[in-house]
Amino acid sequence: MTNYVKAKEIVELMGVSEGKAYKIIRQLNDELKAAGYLTVAGRVSRKYFEERIYGYDTGRRGA
Numbered sequence: 001m002t003n004y005v006k007a008k009e010i011v012e013l014m015g016v017s018e019g020k021a022y023k024i025i026r027q028l029n030d031e032l033k034a035a036g037y038l039t040v041a042g043r044v045s046r047k048y049f050e051e052r053i054y055g056y057d058t059g060r061r062g063a
Contacts, residue, residue, distance in 0.1 A: 004043035014053070028052060 010021035028048060029039040037045075 001046070003046055004040065005046050005049045006043050010049075 005025075007018055007021035007025060010016065010024055011018055014021070014024075016024070022042070025042065025044045028044045029041075031052075032039050032045065032048060
């Protein structure tokens with residue numbers, strides 16, 4: 001498992017179209033850029049994705 005989520009994985013996880021997956025990536029990357037983080041086009045931080053989509057901090061699972 002990598003530190004980044006790509007559109008194909010978002011399609012599988014969320015059951016959305018590929019176009020919608022790229023929109024989600026753009027939105028999350030825009031949020032990260034606004035907070036001063038560097039981003040990579042076409043992929044988003046797995047930790048940030050999970051926090052925003054599932055609503056939990058991945059570092060505290062099972063606590």
